[in-house]
Amino acid sequence: MDMSALYQRRTAEFLKEIRPYAHYAFQGASMAAIVFFLLFSIAYRLFLQWVTPEFPWQPLCAAVLFLALASGRVRTYLQEADTLFLLPQERGMSIYLQTAMRRALLFQLAVTIAAWLLVWPLYGRMTQADGIVFVVLLAVLLLLKWALLNGKWTELQLQEPGTRRGFILLRWLFAALASYALMALKLPYGILTAGAGAILYLAVLRLPHKYTVHWTLLIEMERRHKASIYRLLNWFVDVPQVQGKARSIPLPGLLRRMIPFRQRSSYHYLYTLVWLRSELLGITVRLAVVGIILIVWIQNDWAAAIVYALFGLFAALQLSDLKRYYREHIWHRIYPIPEGMLKHSTGAVRFRIHLAILLLMAVPLCFSLPNPLWAAGLLLLGVAVSWLYHRFR
Structure with missing residues (x-):
């Protein structure tokens, strides 16, 4: 041999x-x-x-x-x-x-x-x-x-x-x-x-x-x-070979009250739980934490704005992976729920999570930029782009 x-x-x-x-x-x-x-x-x-x-x-x-x-x-x-x-x-x-x-x-x-x-x-x-x-x-x-x-x-x-x-x-x-x-x-x-x-x-x-x-x-x-x-x-993409520990995270009371117990909220509830109990939770949280640390550490105005935009983009790309869960599941044809609701609900859940990340990273950005209005403008721009991305992607 x-x-x-x-x-x-x-x-x-x-x-x-x-x-x-x-x-x-x-x-x-x-x-x-x-x-x-x-x-x-x-x-x-x-x-x-x-x-x-x-x-x-x-x-x-x-x-x-x-x-x-x-x-x-x-x-x-x-x-x-x-x-x-x-x-x-x-x-x-x-x-x-x-x-x-x-x-x-x-x-x-x-x-x-x-x-x-x-x-x-x-x-x-x-x-x-x-x-x-x-x-x-x-x-x-x-x-x-x-x-x-x-x-x-x-x-x-x-x-x-x-x-x-x-x-x-x-x-x-x-x-x-x-x-x-x-x-x-x-x-x-x-x-x-x-x-x-x-x-x-x-x-x-x-x-x-x-x-x-x-x-x-x-x-x-x-x-x-x-x-x-x-x-x-696995920091950047969900790798099946990484056998993560099973997490049983109960849905917090605030989130439970925000999701009405109605037919049209079924997928909102499902995909919120998927995010909480999958590797996407760790990936998005790590991205947000690293982004906040870099924004606090960087002293240059333009560099802090670029870091905010980049990590906002990375978080959006990672959250787009949420739509692959249960996409081909047979139960979608059995649930008494309109078929088009799946795509709309998945995009809405992704947008809300991304909005929370953008808000968290905008807090240190207000102190890094000389004028807090610039941070607010960057946040509004990020929210608009995020809505369009998760609405049509």
Whole structure:
């Protein structure tokens, strides 16, 4: 069996599996990511103009590098059935696992390079370093990342859970020490300290007893990795693979009184409960909370208005998913309710929820903009667009 081809095939199958959800997640997050990048670039540029050598910039730079060096995953795509079909080829699994390590190393080296590019403007300004220092420190960081990723892989093969926890702590401590030494000490001493620590760390990795392939742990870690990706995608689109906990949220008394016990309010009641008891509740609430936090944090008038509009748009797009629930249900043809009432009621419920989100985000917007009337005008514009969208979409 070609183990390298098997790994490539499983990678392609996983990407094909998440592609539909990643497409919707990208649509929901792309504009927010662009806005965040622009705002962060402006804030970082202003920070570089303001910062002085008295500012504790060394711990800040070390913290960014520490996150890049200490983190990292190795995707193996191992499955439960592999303990039956691949276990007899355990000695030949080295090719499969080496392919996984190479893929993880390339990705993690890219993350390390990105972290160093982020830190360099501040480091270069504070130390007046030139391009040679940039290249030397980048090479050192890449070697450190290689050592730490080998440490991560060794942890996954250790036999004793207690030993594994100790080596995880050792990896974090070494990453923190190396990051701080490179940023706080003068160049030769920082490199020597980090290099000596790396040699000692790699030597310690050879001491504990290890499995050739720790099947149970690798399969469990792969299951967790896959679940974490689906949970991330579930922030933007309802993912069936995420088995959320069943929620029994009683309809609040105020909402119950607002929905008359009449035939024409049947779908209003149904879809309000659907929103309360599905993943849409968590998605819309998170969007509203993040939008409010960004509006409060941003000091620029135009940026706050753009964030308000974008998060209002994201909330509307997420609420549009409400119409897919019970759309093809057979009971719609049995209920003694006019058929056209379903679309009208679904749009009305979506509009009311969206209106509440727009009102909540408009509260901090009144304090962010110099004139509260501007916030009121933006709110009225958002309400009008929301009514049209949920009425005809």
